[in-house]
Amino acid sequence: xxxxxxxxxxxxxxxxxxxxxxxxxxxxxxxxxxxxxxxxxxxxxxxxxxxxxxxxxxxxxxxxxxxxxxxxxxxxxxxxxxxxxxxxxxxxxxxxxxxxxxxxxxxxxxxxxxxxxxxxxxxxxxxxxxxxxxxxxxxxxxxxxxxxxxxxxxxxxxxxxxxxxxxxxxxxxxxxxxxxxxxxxxxxxxxxxxxxxxxxxxxxxxxxxxxxxxxxxxxxxxxxxxxxxxxxxxxxxxxxxxxxxxxxxxxxxxxxxxxxxxxxxxxxxxxxxxxxxxxxxxxxxxxxxxxxxxxxxxxxxxxxxxxxxxxxxxxxxxxxxxxxxxxxxxxxxxxxxxxxxxxxxxxxxxxxxxxxxxxxxxxxxxxxxxxxxxxxxxxxxxxxxxxxxxxxxxxxxxxxxxxxxxxxxxxxxxxxxxxxxxxxxxxxxxxxxxxxxxxxxxxxxxxxxxxxxxxxxxxxxxxxxxxxxxxxxxxxxxxx
Amino acid sequence: xxxxxxxxxxxxxxxxxxxxxxxxxxxxxxxxxxxxxxxxxxxxxxxxxxxxxxxxxxxxxxxxxxxxxxxxxxxxxxxxxxxxxxxxxxxxxxxxxxxxxxxxxxxxxxxxxxxxxxxxxxxxxxxxxxxxxxxxxxxxxxxxxxxxxxxxxxxxxxxxxxxxxxxxxxxxxxxxxxxxxxxxxxxxxxxxxxxxxxxxxxxxxxxxxxxxxxxxxxxxxxxxxxxxxxxxxxxxxxxxxxxxxxxxxxxxxxxxxxxxxxxxxxxxxxxxxxxxxxxxxxxxxxxxxxxxxxxxxxxxxxxxxxxxxxxxxxxxxxxxxxxxxxxxxxxxxxxxxxxxxxxxxxxxxxxxxxxxxxxxxxxxxxxxxxxxxxxxxxxxxxxxxxxxxxxxxxxxxxxx
Numbered sequence: 001x002x003x004x005x006x007x008x009x010x011x012x013x014x015x016x017x018x019x020x021x022x023x024x025x026x027x028x029x030x031x032x033x034x035x036x037x038x039x040x041x042x043x044x045x046x047x048x049x050x051x052x053x054x055x056x057x058x059x060x061x062x063x064x065x066x067x068x069x070x071x072x073x074x075x076x077x078x079x080x081x082x083x084x085x086x087x088x089x090x091x092x093x094x095x096x097x098x099x100x101x102x103x104x105x106x107x108x109x110x111x112x113x114x115x116x117x118x119x120x121x122x123x124x125x126x127x128x129x130x131x132x133x134x135x136x137x138x139x140x141x142x143x144x145x146x147x148x149x150x151x152x153x154x155x156x157x158x159x160x161x162x163x164x165x166x167x168x169x170x171x172x173x174x175x176x177x178x179x180x181x182x183x184x185x186x187x188x189x190x191x192x193x194x195x196x197x198x199x200x201x202x203x204x205x206x207x208x209x210x211x212x213x214x215x216x217x218x219x220x221x222x223x224x225x226x227x228x229x230x231x232x233x234x235x236x237x238x239x240x241x242x243x244x245x246x247x248x249x250x251x252x253x254x255x256x257x258x259x260x261x262x263x264x265x266x267x268x269x270x271x272x273x274x275x276x277x278x279x280x281x282x283x284x285x286x287x288x289x290x291x292x293x294x295x296x297x298x299x300x301x302x303x304x305x306x307x308x309x310x311x312x313x314x315x316x317x318x319x320x321x322x323x324x325x326x327x328x329x330x331x332x333x334x335x336x337x338x339x340x341x342x343x344x345x346x347x348x349x350x351x352x353x354x355x356x357x358x359x360x361x362x363x364x365x366x367x368x369x370x371x372x373x374x375x376x377x378x379x380x381x382x383x384x385x386x387x388x389x390x391x392x393x394x395x396x397x398x399x400x401x402x403x404x405x406x407x408x409x410x411x412x413x414x415x416x417x418x419x420x421x422x423x424x425x426x427x428x429x430x431x432x433x434x435x436x437x438x439x440x441x442x443x444x445x446x447x448x449x450x451x452x453x454x455x456x457x458x459x460x461x462x463x464x465x466x467x468x469x470x471x472x473x474x475x476x477x478x479x480x
Numbered sequence: 481x482x483x484x485x486x487x488x489x490x491x492x493x494x495x496x497x498x499x500x501x502x503x504x505x506x507x508x509x510x511x512x513x514x515x516x517x518x519x520x521x522x523x524x525x526x527x528x529x530x531x532x533x534x535x536x537x538x539x540x541x542x543x544x545x546x547x548x549x550x551x552x553x554x555x556x557x558x559x560x561x562x563x564x565x566x567x568x569x570x571x572x573x574x575x576x577x578x579x580x581x582x583x584x585x586x587x588x589x590x591x592x593x594x595x596x597x598x599x600x601x602x603x604x605x606x607x608x609x610x611x612x613x614x615x616x617x618x619x620x621x622x623x624x625x626x627x628x629x630x631x632x633x634x635x636x637x638x639x640x641x642x643x644x645x646x647x648x649x650x651x652x653x654x655x656x657x658x659x660x661x662x663x664x665x666x667x668x669x670x671x672x673x674x675x676x677x678x679x680x681x682x683x684x685x686x687x688x689x690x691x692x693x694x695x696x697x698x699x700x701x702x703x704x705x706x707x708x709x710x711x712x713x714x715x716x717x718x719x720x721x722x723x724x725x726x727x728x729x730x731x732x733x734x735x736x737x738x739x740x741x742x743x744x745x746x747x748x749x750x751x752x753x754x755x756x757x758x759x760x761x762x763x764x765x766x767x768x769x770x771x772x773x774x775x776x777x778x779x780x781x782x783x784x785x786x787x788x789x790x791x792x793x794x795x796x797x798x799x800x801x802x803x804x805x806x807x808x809x810x811x812x813x814x815x816x817x818x819x820x821x822x823x824x825x826x827x828x829x830x831x832x833x834x835x836x837x838x839x840x841x842x843x844x845x846x847x848x849x850x851x852x853x854x855x856x857x858x859x860x861x862x863x864x865x866x867x868x869x870x871x872x873x874x875x876x877x878x879x880x
Contacts, residue, residue, distance in 0.1 A: 340603055342605070345608040345610070347615075349615075349618075353616055357619065360620055361620060376737055377737065378620060384738045385738055386734055386740075407636070407743055408635045410629075410632050410689075411631075411688040412623070412627065412687040412688075413685055413686055414604075414625045415625045416623075421688070424628065426632065426867070434736060434739050436867075438622040449639040450639075460623075470619070472619060472620060
């Protein structure tokens with residue numbers, strides 16, 4: 001029997017209070033003031049949907065081994081590359097086997113659940129990781145800007161150690177064009193909100209949920225937690241009432257602390273439900289976007305064996321306020337800044353080199369000397385240990401999953417970065433190995449010599465002239 | 481056991497241009513000026529030069545690659561010339577190569593000349609570093625600049641010796657203030673003004689904890705040296721300056737890749753200093769060295785160099801700074817010409833500029849900044865970062 005065997009979640013560090021948006025843009029559109037509750041998660045300047053998907057995938061690893069994974073499905077409507085496998089980049093960053101089947105699901109907001117269904121329908125022998133991630137962008141001052149948040153979720157699907165087994169699923173597909181983006185569109189376009197709600201949300205979502213309940217011969221009150229992503233807080237409650245769900249059985253929509261994370265959101269909410277679920281609970285999750293997918297799970301005893309069931313809270317708690325709307329615009333590429341001539345210098349990237357050095361650049365895989373046991377990055381022929389110096393005695397050694405300690409650091413005001421000052425330092429990895437890295441998702445004031453750190457996959461540069469998003473790893477304070 | 485270079489070669493002439501942001505000077509005119517001063521000082525003519533070594537670093541924004549630009553600028557007539565580049569230690573490399581050439585007997589009179597133009601890039605600081613270590617490191621190095629790399633040394637040093645940022649920065653400020661005071665006395669220096677400690681402490685941050693006055697200027701200029709065998713030197717002048725040690729050491733990069741280096745010193749400086757003292761026969765540097773020109777690209781570099789060169793004990797440089805040990809009237813004056821901090825740092829010329837100051841001090845020609853009766857002077861030239869660098873240490877004396 002197939003089901004979910006592990007999960008991971010990723011919410012970016014920055015949170016933008018909706019009140020901050022209203023302060024900046026309320027003059028233009030006073031109507032959004034009514035939505036200005038809570039805050040939204042905002043991807044850092046060095047993140048995109050791909051890096052967040054990798055972070056969510058990494059978060060699964062304490063509960064599943066990377067060698068167990070046969071396939072990686074990525075779902076997003078904001079993939080950085082249209083051509084060049086985003087899932088292949090993610091599989092590399094996750095250091096999955098080259099023998100991994102990768103696929104991408106995109107085009108609408110239900111593609112996260114569609115990827116999950118596809119994984120659940122794969123053969124029993126196959127373990128699939130499904131990562132859904134989005135960084136959708138609303139125009140300044142609009143409703144979508146208030147409602148969307150950035151984030152990612154990952155679930156591993158298999159038939160061994162199932163924590164939530166699939167009972168059944170039910171899908172519908174409509175060309176209901178509530179949101180749309182052409183290839184060339186940076187921002188979400190949408191139709192009138194009243195029509196989206198009344199003609200779409202309140203018709204399509206009940207059709208999918210009721211369709212699944214009928215297929216399973218169940219009533220809504222048989223379900224311990226109903227999970228569905230809302231267009232707004234008010235609509236979320238209204239939907240529960242119209243479906244006859246008791247308030248305590250409705251999964252919190254996470255709009256106030258996060259925002260709607262697009263394709264990831266049904267899975268983010270599903271994970272939130274799993275973190276609090278008891279064995280035997282039935283959880284129904286439904287997505288909405290060009291139709292709907294509804295899936296019904298039953299939680300098993302295995303869930304009590306997970307190493308961590310505190311992942312949502314960990315991600316909600318690790319945050320820093322983005323207290324400046326102009327900075328938000330800048331991070332989102334909506335502000336033409338004077339970056340100076342130093343900032344305008346963009347060195348060319350060699351893709352043949354990136355391919356050759358994929359172990360280092362993509363996977364943060366270095367080497368461990370078979371003679372003296374010293375881990376080292378990057379891998380080279382001659383051992384770095386001056387007492388050893390063995391030649392050609394290296395085996396691969398992964399650093400991306402290692403924690404470390406901050407050996408030294410600085411905050412550089414001269415280097416060009418989208419978020420000055422640029423933080424970087426030297427990291428001593430636990431278990432051996434030392435290297436220097438950029439540091440992200442924190443402020444200088446919080447850094448101390450010797451503090452624990454972990455590694456995070458980031459977009460190091462976006463070379464728009466040559467069409468290359470360049471990725472590598474950075475250090476960040478230990479988040480857990 | 482190699483004999484070493486001690487007392488085998490001598491400098492018989494040197495030249496150095498005014499350093500600065502020389503918007504209206506070309507590399508060619510700077511090289512020519514330094515060269516003309518050097519041959520006039522040596523009392524020779526261009527035709528007497530047998531071979532030359534040319535140091536420059538940022539070739540993309542300077543003269544380009546190869547030794548052709550030097551031959552072209554000076555119109556040297558079809559002699560062997562080699563361009564050397566070893567980051568900021570390039571100038572010391574040129575002197576070392578020229579010295580080895582005359583010492584071997586391959587030629588009799590050799591020229592070492594360095595020049596750097598850095599201000600034609602359109603922004604402050606050194607040119608973009610992202611490709612400096614090649615296209616592979618560009619993918620995996622952090623977004624570093626020189627101040628940031630040296631700032632990490634300060635972070636670690638302050639932490640190790642329990643200095644608060646305020647205490648640490650005050651010690652560094654005293655070093656910079658001292659160099660500015662010396663630079664104010666030096667006609668050819670780039671930044672000729674005194675700066676007090678409080679101004680330095682309150683300057684804008686460049687790379688925490690280093691502020692604006694913890695950093696040397698980005699400077700243009702040229703310097704040159706004429707080198708012959710020691711036994712020939714007396715034929716050219718009465719007061720030649722003799723080589724006692726010419727050492728280069730290069731880091732195998734274990735500092736930032738292996739958990740051994742303590743991050744509070746420059747290991748390569750220490751190693752190079754040990755070799756230089758051995759070559760020169762210096763047993764107790766604190767007592768025997770009379771002056772130093774060290775690579776004070778940043779104030780913290782000068783602080784740790786005092787310790788790495790075994791002048792100050794580990795962790796105790798602050799005490800020597802506070803006591804004025806390195807001041808112009810101290811036991812071992814350091815940066816009597818203002819150093820990189822105040823005289824300036826045209827990369828490819830700096831190692832030769834350091835030798836220029838030692839040469840002039842040993843000849844007693846430094847006017848109001850003249851050190852009293854020096855016999856042994858040391859230069860320390862650093863290319864790269866604390867954790868992976870090229871170090872040149874040279875020692876010169878005015879007696880055989």
